[in-house]
Amino acid sequence: MTVEKILLGFDPxxxxxxxxxxxxxxxxxxxxxxxxxxxxxxxxxxxxxxFETATxxxxxxxxxxxxxxxxxxxxxxxxxxxxxxxxxxIERQLKIxxxxxFNPKIRLExxxxxxxxxNGPVVIINETAFLRVTPRKIYDILKNYL
Amino acid sequence: xxxxxxxxTKNWGKINSQNIEAYIHAGGYxxxxxxxxxxxxxxxxxxxxxxxxxxxxxxxxxxxxxxxxVQKEKSSEKYFICNLDESEPGTYKDRMIxxxxxxxxxxxxxxxxxxxxxxxxxxxxxxxxxxxxxxLELAIERAREKGFxxxxxxxSQYSLEIEIFSGAGAYICGEETALINSIEGHRGExxxxxxxxxxxxxxxxxxxxxxxxxxxxxxxxxxxxxxEYAKIGSEKSPGTKLFILDGAIKNVSxxxxxxxxxxxxxxxxxxxxxxxxxxxxxxxxxxxSGRLILEKDLDEKLEYDREAKIPVGSGAVxxxxxxxxxxxxxxxWTSFFRRESCGKCVPCREGTFRLWEIAKRAKDGxxxxxxLETIPxxxxxxxxxxxxxxxxxxxxAFFDAIDNFRKEILKEKNIN
Numbered sequence: 112m113t114v115e116k117i118l119l120g121f122d123p124x125x126x127x128x129x130x131x132x133x134x135x136x137x138x139x140x141x142x143x144x145x146x147x148x149x150x151x152x153x154x155x156x157x158x159x160x161x162f163e164t165a166t167x168x169x170x171x172x173x174x175x176x177x178x179x180x181x182x183x184x185x186x187x188x189x190x191x192x193x194x195x196x197x198x199x200x201i202e203r204q205l206k207i208x209x210x211x212x213f214n215p216k217i218r219l220e221x222x223x224x225x226x227x228x229x230n231g232p233v234v235i236i237n238e239t240a241f242l243r244v245t246p247r248k249i250y251d252i253l254k255n256y257l
Numbered sequence: 258x259x260x261x262x263x264x265x266t267k268n269w270g271k272i273n274s275q276n277i278e279a280y281i282h283a284g285g286y287x288x289x290x291x292x293x294x295x296x297x298x299x300x301x302x303x304x305x306x307x308x309x310x311x312x313x314x315x316x317x318x319x320x321x322x323x324x325x326x327v328q329k330e331k332s333s334e335k336y337f338i339c340n341l342d343e344s345e346p347g348t349y350k351d352r353m354i355x356x357x358x359x360x361x362x363x364x365x366x367x368x369x370x371x372x373x374x375x376x377x378x379x380x381x382x383x384x385x386x387x388x389x390x391x392x393l394e395l396a397i398e399r400a401r402e403k404g405f406x407x408x409x410x411x412x413s414q415y416s417l418e419i420e421i422f423s424g425a426g427a428y429i430c431g432e433e434t435a436l437i438n439s440i441e442g443h444r445g446e447x448x449x450x451x452x453x454x455x456x457x458x459x460x461x462x463x464x465x466x467x468x469x470x471x472x473x474x475x476x477x478x479x480x481x482x483x484x485e486y487a488k489i490g491s492e493k494s495p496g497t498k499l500f501i502l503d504g505a506i507k508n509v510s511x512x513x514x515x516x517x518x519x520x521x522x523x524x525x526x527x528x529x530x531x532x533x534x535x536x537x538x539x540x541x542x543x544x545x546s547g548r549l550i551l552e553k554d555l556d557e558k559l560e561y562d563r564e565a566k567i568p569v570g571s572g573a574v575x576x577x578x579x580x581x582x583x584x585x586x587x588x589x590w591t592s593f594f595r596r597e598s599c600g601k602c603v604p605c606r607e608g609t610f611r612l613w614e615i616a617k618r619a620k621d622g623x624x625x626x627x628x629l630e631t632i633p634x635x636x637x638x639x640x641x642x643x644x645x646x647x648x649x650x651x652x653x654a655f656f657d658a659i660d661n662f663r664k665e666i667l668k669e670k671n672i673n
Binding site for chain 1 (some may be wrong): 383422439443445501503654
């Protein structure tokens, strides 16, 4: 789907700015400058306004994504259920650090509560959510992605 | 009215919630009919004021008062916003409402909108709740087919359109002015008040923002009257509340109980007590922005009251046992608030960042004398100088932890 087609699905009204950004980000992986300019023209606002909004929200990406993106919830509830041990285990197995931007292929991110607290710890790998993850289980989960 | 009164969860697990026929069969949309044909917006607000219902999102502001001020605004265009952008750690009650009884929420939204005179309502749902957004979309379609919304509701003069607005992952958007900013396509930063959203809100029009759980109480109040509602639960804040029980207990669950229930009762009776082999250390009430409760405070009652020692907040109860590392909890709280601080005001942006740094040093056993000296300063600034309540929230758990568990937090230092 082209960015033009996505934009035509929305009326160019302020309330559609965030939904359009989310959709472009989800379709292309992130919002690049070219697409942001098209969006700015369509909504008749400046490109800096587009990025002003885009950079604020977690679900809108403005940087190219890595082929393997791992997100772990570290909310208080998950933290009481060993979320930090899961994080350390991922760091150890993949030889990366949480938040590290250096590795172009893998990115490990610690994220805020995902509303699945009864089923924590929650690990999201490339948009697929895994619930009740334990340090022991994480190896089998990661195996399928490497 | 016994202790068994169920208002929000009355249909949970009993009917096929996504089927509108089943909801109607269980007495659904009767409150809407009663409001349309027997009441006026003014008498509707009157009932809600009598019920003394207060906001369930955390702040506990009187719903009736808020509704009345929007109703009194003279504007041809008004908006109603259902705040379902729930992102307080440990809180998933609104998600459960949508999963188990979406039409109850819709009925509440329709009645509330009509009472204040709004002809457009937004449901602002957490961006991670994709399945729930879909459930609501279907529910809206069904309700429209039945004539409960759209042009001329049930052949009356009222009209209402409901739109789902899916958030994009920002905790601060639970604050109503920030939420309004995000619908308008801006950064989700809070705005100065006054003007209050009830006067100048979404797109400059009077706007009522209510939490999803608050809204679910409205149909019951309309059907049974405010006086009946005011008899339930505590004297200060009547009604029931959803409590989310999690952590080292037997039954991890969401339960509906009258306000005024003690924390001990929540944990022991409804949470089934401590899980096997776990020993109570402390409990956190109201999500990551909530206070830490030790054994001695377990008999405190949970109710909305400005002077209450323990604020109910979102109703999340997290029971923490002795095996949990307090350093990881500190990291969890501080990294959450550092990430979610919107950056608009310096006290919060810097304060949450420095607390996070200190928590990291504490974890590595490298906390310094200087850190210990500055902690009270940072906490004071967060508590008193930030633009919106987020900064205040960021200090609460950290303050209680330093206050109660200083020894445990500094222990690592001696080892290294």
